[in-house]
Amino acid sequence: xxxxxxxxxxxxxxxxxxxxxxxxxxxxxxxxxxxxxxxxxxxxxxxxxxxxxxxxxxxxxxxxxxxxxxxxxxxxxxxxxxxxxxxxxxxxxxxxxxxxxxxxxxxxxxxxxxxxxxxxxxxxxxxxxxxxxxxxxxxxxxxxxxxxxxxxxxxxxxxxxxxxxxxxxxxxxxxxxxxxxxxxxxxxxxxxxxxxxxxxxxxxxxxxxxxxxxxxxxxxxxxxxxxxxxxxxxxxxxxxxxxxxxxxxxxxxxxxxxxxxxxxxxxxxxxxxxxxxxxxxxxxxxxxxxxxxxxxxxxxxxxxxxxxxxxxxxxxxxxxx
Amino acid sequence: xxxxxxxxxxxxxxxxxxxxxxxxxxxxxxxxxxxxxxxxxxxxxxxxxxxxxxxxxxxxxxxxxxxxxxxxxxxxxxxxxxxxxxxxxxxxxxxxxxxxxxxxxxxxxxxxxxxxxxxxxxxxxxxxxxxxxxxxxxxxxxxxxxxxxxxxxxxxxxxxxxxxxxxxxxxxxxxxxxxxxxxxxxxxxxxxxxxxxxxxxxxxxxxxxxxxxxxxxxxxxxxxxxxxxxxxxxxxxxxxxxxxxxxxxxxxxxxxxxxxxxxxxxxxxxxxxxxxxxxxxxxxxxxxxxxxxxxxxxxxxxxxxxxxxxxxxxxxxxxxxxxxxxxxxxxxxxxxxxxxxxxxxxxxxxxxxxxxxxxxxxxx
Numbered sequence: 001x002x003x004x005x006x007x008x009x010x011x012x013x014x015x016x017x018x019x020x021x022x023x024x025x026x027x028x029x030x031x032x033x034x035x036x037x038x039x040x041x042x043x044x045x046x047x048x049x050x051x052x053x054x055x056x057x058x059x060x061x062x063x064x065x066x067x068x069x070x071x072x073x074x075x076x077x078x079x080x081x082x083x084x085x086x087x088x089x090x091x092x093x094x095x096x097x098x099x100x101x102x103x104x105x106x107x108x109x110x111x112x113x114x115x116x117x118x119x120x121x122x123x124x125x126x127x128x129x130x131x132x133x134x135x136x137x138x139x140x141x142x143x144x145x146x147x148x149x150x151x152x153x154x155x156x157x158x159x160x161x162x163x164x165x166x167x168x169x170x171x172x173x174x175x176x177x178x179x180x181x182x183x184x185x186x187x188x189x190x191x192x193x194x195x196x197x198x199x200x201x202x203x204x205x206x207x208x209x210x211x212x213x214x215x216x217x218x219x220x221x222x223x224x225x226x227x228x229x230x231x232x233x234x235x236x237x238x239x240x241x242x243x244x245x246x247x248x249x250x251x252x253x254x255x256x257x258x259x260x261x262x263x264x265x266x267x268x269x270x271x272x273x274x275x276x277x278x279x280x281x282x283x284x285x286x287x288x289x290x291x292x293x294x295x296x297x298x299x300x301x302x303x304x305x306x307x308x309x310x311x312x313x314x315x316x317x318x319x320x321x
Numbered sequence: 322x323x324x325x326x327x328x329x330x331x332x333x334x335x336x337x338x339x340x341x342x343x344x345x346x347x348x349x350x351x352x353x354x355x356x357x358x359x360x361x362x363x364x365x366x367x368x369x370x371x372x373x374x375x376x377x378x379x380x381x382x383x384x385x386x387x388x389x390x391x392x393x394x395x396x397x398x399x400x401x402x403x404x405x406x407x408x409x410x411x412x413x414x415x416x417x418x419x420x421x422x423x424x425x426x427x428x429x430x431x432x433x434x435x436x437x438x439x440x441x442x443x444x445x446x447x448x449x450x451x452x453x454x455x456x457x458x459x460x461x462x463x464x465x466x467x468x469x470x471x472x473x474x475x476x477x478x479x480x481x482x483x484x485x486x487x488x489x490x491x492x493x494x495x496x497x498x499x500x501x502x503x504x505x506x507x508x509x510x511x512x513x514x515x516x517x518x519x520x521x522x523x524x525x526x527x528x529x530x531x532x533x534x535x536x537x538x539x540x541x542x543x544x545x546x547x548x549x550x551x552x553x554x555x556x557x558x559x560x561x562x563x564x565x566x567x568x569x570x571x572x573x574x575x576x577x578x579x580x581x582x583x584x585x586x587x588x589x590x591x592x593x594x595x596x597x598x599x600x601x602x603x604x605x606x607x608x609x610x611x612x613x614x615x616x617x618x619x620x621x622x623x624x625x626x627x628x629x630x631x632x633x634x635x636x637x638x639x640x641x642x643x644x645x646x647x648x649x650x651x652x653x654x655x656x657x658x659x660x661x662x663x664x665x666x667x668x669x670x671x672x673x674x675x676x677x678x679x680x681x682x683x684x685x
Binding site: 036038078081082083086087088089090091092093095096097098099100102103104106107108110111114117237240243244247284286287289290293294296297300301302309 | 349352353354401403449450453457458459460462463464466467468470471473474475477478481482607610614645646647649650651652653654655656657659660663664665666667668671
């Protein structure tokens with residue numbers, strides 16, 4: 001494997017890790033506040049469709065992004081109503097949201113565009129275009145660092161940079177602000193937060209809505225930047241890989257970035273090479289597909305470090321009377 | 322004292338939830354510019370109007386009975402087995418191996434061993450998440466989700482690289498031999514003079530599924546093991562003080578759950594396709610969740626809910642055939658049923674409890 005191949009592979013890793021990272025941070029906010037969310041997949045899918053649909057109709061990708069975020073927020077709100085207000089089972093609510101998105105996107109796509117559950121291909125202003133960082137062109141001649149800067153760091157769409165900037169932002173919000181402290185506390189011991197006179201319900205809704213916002217960006221990225229348009233089931237399990245990454249990262253933002261880059265790399269390798277020869281043994285492509293899930297199970301099993309979720313995760317909070 | 326009579330809990334709440342889901346589905350149909358009344362008519366005609374329709378409805382219902390029971394029995398132990406899909410996929414592998422590797426003299430014998438193989442493979446796939454939950458406290462929902470994806474990758478590998486017949490491009494096994502062909506309802510009912518559609522896929526596995534419903538009922542409410550499972554589901558500390566081993570009970574409940582999900586393959590792999598194809602389960606493992614919620618985890622409820630979903634599936638296929646409503650409408654209905662009977666249960670329950678309390682006060 002030569003240098004350029006490695007650069008291209010890493011470049012593709014960054015692209016593929018972006019939706020995972022956004023969804024993973026989305027899950028991080030929600031689960032740190034004690035609301036399990038296995039509906040990341042559904043929210044991303046819904047956002048992917050609405051962003052592509054609105055971008056296709058209006059020709060403006062920013063309107064598409066807004067529509068995607070809006071639809072994702074709607075589903076997040078539904079999750080909030082079910083799991084916070086009505087204290088329902090958060091896991092079941094997540095399952096319902098995934099199916100709702102899988103069904104509704106195709107139904108609406110068929111009704112609006114009659115193209116078998118897809119949107120028209122996005123062209124021109126309907127897509128997020130790559131941003132070239134300053135001097136990328138002129139610096140590409142510099143050995144080693146030139147290609148790294150020009151190929152790997154430069155030339156991504158704005159959402160990629162937003163996703164990676166969201167990592168320090170998430171860390172700062174969660175660990176350096178009062179809101180973040182309270183949000184984490186509500187995921188560990190909501191009764192204590194309630195005693196301090198802070199609204200558990202309000203904090204949890206805030207967390208769920210932030211989750212919806214980030215999932216919305218993730219979905220919009222899939223349909224308007226990574227690909228040009230929506231196709232049926234285009235998230236293809238990314239919401240669950242993000243969930244796996246979240247557990248892999250043990251609910252910490254910087255580790256989440258590491259996990260998402262690792263899983264993104266696995267996807268990039270699986271995409272580029274079909275079967276990999278490694279010292280005489282052929283690793284089938286299916287093994288690469290399954291690896292993120294296997295790694296997560298191993299981490300969950302606690303053989304290699306123990307993943308301990310926020311303590312109040314999954315439990316509806318009932319105020320003492 | 323209970324806030325509500327039992328019948329309200331068992332019958333009224335699911336019916337109201339179903340009603341709400343139906344209204345929203347009708348609004349969705351209206352929204353995409355179709356007539357809900359005509360759609361329902363078409364679904365009823367297509368799914369229940371002929372023995373052909375019934376044959377498909379019952380075929381789907383058979384799948385859902387197995388996966389619904391799988392979710393239900395795990396739920397009694399307080400576990401959410403979301404991995405029915407993966408367990409059913411592995412069950413398919415078990416069936417395929419039993420049917421392809423051993424020359425069976427007669428389908429009855431093959432059915433028994435195929436069911437065993439399917440159950441064994443399904444149970445094995447549930448065993449690891451069960452062990453991790455019981456021994457190491459890893460959340461079973463997450464591990465079973467992960468195992469669904471791992472199952473898909475394993476099956477993909479096995480079908481593409483190992484079981485695909487030479488020269489075939491299709492990632493599927495060879496056709497099963499003629500001897501393991503399961504009699505369809507047409508072949509079963511013809512000798513006693515009942516005319517049933519020849520081309521419908523419902524087959525003898527339906528009886529196995531009904532037997533499984535009966536078995537689960539006996540197990541849950543008529544055996545000590547069932548008592549232990551239910552105690553664990555109600556309260557883990559309570560069960561522990563009563564001397565019930567939670568590790569053992571979780572393991573057994575999940576193994577039975579996985580085996581039931583796996584046994585679905587007898588119907589769809591052996592009874593219908595007669596070979597193992599990629600994505601043979603077609604999401605039936607997930608529909609089991611809706612079926613179990615709808616049926617309130619009771620085998621008889623699961624039986625009824627499975628038939629309801631069989632009807633929806635066949636009716637949805639007819640809709641997709643004759644109107645511009647895509648099949649995904651069924652996914653939406655399924656989502657709404659899960660939402661209302663599962664996650665938004667309290668939304669229906671709280672006002673109802675208030676009404677019953679008021680009625681009781683009025684009487685006194």
